[in-house]
Amino acid sequence: MSLFDRFNLGAGFSKYFKIEAAATDAVRDEVYRVRHEVYCEELKFEPERPDRRETDAYDAHSLHCLLRGAQAPHPSVGCIRLVLPAPDALAAPLPFETTCAHTIDRRIIDPAKLDRTRIAEVSRLAVRAAYRRRKGEQNVAVALQDEDYEEVGRQPRFPYIPIGLYLGSVALAARNNVDTLFVLTEPRLASHFSKLGVEIKQIGGPVEHRGTRVPSMMDVQSIIKGLRFMVKPIWRVIHEQIEASAPPR
Template structure:
């Protein structure tokens, strides 16, 4: 992690961005607008909607968060969601269970045998095109590559995608979720390893808007094993997520610092 030693990643994130839980209808609509722009209008993964809000059957039992620019809180950057088990039908499959049911290695983990209230899936990550600048990113809703971490001489950090993933972890931790599932590009495990996150592949690859593999992460282990240099950005994100829930509970307006 020497490439990050010159940075306080928490200060760096807070300088440029803020993250917030989508705790009310207006904020959730911001999330759905980002998703529509990326998934429907730009990438054509989903049909365009007259209201320009991309939603599906999982959203009513999901937690959502979004990243905005720090100086312009109304300027949207990206979003993600945490799909929880359906409280009305706990055994109903999560999205990855639908997509990867035939490739899951149930000798590693069988999601149906886990307490359903303790599992969730990170899903629908989306970053607006202006913040996906690298060649090749234009066909992916969010991406991380080796060059995002820079070199010893020119260190960098992928604040937006890592911020979204850490936002999902923060939502999971405060919701009592132990196990996170995610359907991602095969190379993601090596990038998470740079952060001290152990992500384990649990099945074979599938074609789902590109080649994807199902993986799992243990939430308490993510937090405990996080590399020292990454902890400042984790603390900032955890604080901002918690502050967002507190403001909503107190009737305050969720806007900026």
């Protein structure tokens, strides 16, 4: 019997974590501090900043999620952002369009020709070191492994943190009328996501960006409709929490 069949993943997520849209300056400040801790202080991907906040020009037109511990004092665990095209410069490239300018296969899809108001890029996924205890995670912002979907002895395991953050970004995308998500990530992400019922399509060749990464795309509504039956409870919990914490429409 698989982990999916034995456990309610929604209840499991709620027991340990809660997720929220970064709808206030205070929550966004927590996001930037998590990013600085992971990207600047631990992994040295970015230079350290005097104010200990990791930000860039894309944050001005991005949406953010913050994952916390479910129990008081609700410590920050990790974060993720959704980069939208700038409203006053829709044609300006998203980060992956610059990084992968020469590797995107435009016969598959040309992001420049899409309705730019309905696309976004998932990026800046970061998890604090205290929650990255598994083998192979020390030098990456977060990781997924094949064993995450199995049982180890009598103990089930499920990658609540990365999957929770990815689903949080999907909930934000759906809420903001985004149809297509792009992501620059490790080549094996597709095989991990397929276990959840999520189809992710590679749209270009690999690039060197903090390791080997490939540009990929996902359809937001197809993700929501295609989630495996036993994954739907965690999606419902995350969707409800994002809706409850996001600003009024």
